[in-house]
Amino acid sequence: MDKTMNVVDLLLKLLSCKSLTPDDAGSLNLIETYLDEYEALYVNKEGVKNLFLSKKFGEGEHLCFAGHVDVVPAGDKWDTNPFVPVIKEGNIYGRGTQDMKAGVAAFVQTCKDATTFKGRLSILLTSDEEGEAKYGTIVMLEHLKKEGLLPDYAIVAEPTCEAVFGDAIKIGRRGSINGYLSIEGKQGHAAYPEKAINPLHQIAPILANIAGIHLDNGDDDFAPSQMVLTDIRGGMQVTNVTPSDLKLMFNVRNSTKTTQKEISLI
Ligand SMILES: [Zn+2]
Numbered sequence: 001m002d003k004t005m006n007v008v009d010l011l012l013k014l015l016s017c018k019s020l021t022p023d024d025a026g027s028l029n030l031i032e033t034y035l036d037e038y039e040a041l042y043v044n045k046e047g048v049k050n051l052f053l054s055k056k057f058g059e060g061e062h063l064c065f066a067g068h069v070d071v072v073p074a075g076d077k078w079d080t081n082p083f084v085p086v087i088k089e090g091n092i093y094g095r096g097t098q099d100m101k102a103g104v105a106a107f108v109q110t111c112k113d114a115t116t117f118k119g120r121l122s123i124l125l126t127s128d129e130e131g132e133a134k135y136g137t138i139v140m141l142e143h144l145k146k147e148g149l150l151p152d153y154a155i156v157a158e159p160t161c162e163a164v165f166g167d168a169i170k171i172g173r174r175g176s177i178n179g180y181l182s183i184e185g186k187q188g189h190a191a192y193p194e195k196a197i198n199p200l201h202q203i204a205p206i207l208a209n210i211a212g213i214h215l216d217n218g219d220d221d222f223a224p225s226q227m228v229l230t231d232i233r234g235g236m237q238v239t240n241v242t243p244s245d246l247k248l249m250f251n252v253r254n255s256t257k258t259t260q261k262e263i264s265l266i
Pocket residue numbers: 068099100129158159
């Protein structure tokens with residue numbers, strides 16, 4: 001690997017990897033090669049590649065940088081190829097620049113440049129974060145626990161800035177709860193609503209009680225857990241037939257004040 005490579009070069013190379021979740025598309029090997037002074041450990045499961053790089057500088061605590069190299073699909077509204085990064089007016093454009101290859105490049109470079117540290121520095125990378133996220137960080141942490149290598153602290157370089165770089169640091173991480181609701185009704189003609197069971201009419205009064213409601217008040221570190229409706233559909237896109245069924249999806253990014261167990265009881 002080119003020894004003169006800097007953090008921007010590294011980021012551009014990472015952005016050139018078409019790492020659609022859960023395919024790392026070579027990005028983990030790229031990082032492993034770049035950090036050749038770090039011991040590499042791969043834990044792969046169900047086609048997902050996870051990489052742990054670590055270096056012991058001395059006795060002391062273990063600080064881990066954690067992140068993912070996978071990205072969500074690019075969509076079709078790009079002016080340029082989303083996997084051929086471009087630098088324009090001081091900004092870098094490419095799929096995954098913000099979430100989170102820039103963060104990954106930054107902490108990889110930090111680890112490469114580190115000459116002293118009181119303890120162990122490590123990097124935990126997965127290519128299974130944007131999708132199901134079943135075989136990524138969870139699998140690696142289970143393995144590290146068995147090896148006695150669990151970090152004492154972790155920094156996750158996910159984008160959190162509100163307006164300018166570094167203006168927000170989150171302590172901890174919210175959960176993510178997905179919900180699916182379906183209502184079965186009975187299709188009918190709009191002219192004879194009394195003969196149908198219209199799921200749209202059934203859900204209408206309930207919507208006001210669930211859309212955007214706060215499940216808790218949050219705390220100093222987290223905003224309240226909010227019920228966010230993400231999709232609602234039913235019907236045949238016509239005005240004269242009432243739908244036979246309705247499907248609704250929601251998501252809650254929950255603070256530590258609301259657990260998955262609690263929400264399933266609501
Ligand atoms: Zn992310």
